[in-house]
Amino acid sequence: MNKKHLRILLLTMGVVLLILGAVRNEAVSVYTKAVKICLECIGIG
Numbered sequence: 219m220n221k222k223h224l225r226i227l228l229l230t231m232g233v234v235l236l237i238l239g240a241v242r243n244e245a246v247s248v249y250t251k252a253v254k255i256c257l258e259c260i261g262i263g
Contacts, residue, residue: 219227239245
């Protein structure tokens, strides 16, 4: 497998995982956790 095929494979895998995460609403979960961590860091939450 040469570099071009490897790049295409990795790009395809990345897109598939991105779509899978969007379908499972993982973005909402990650965003919620990030907000909680930031608020705790500042001392508001």
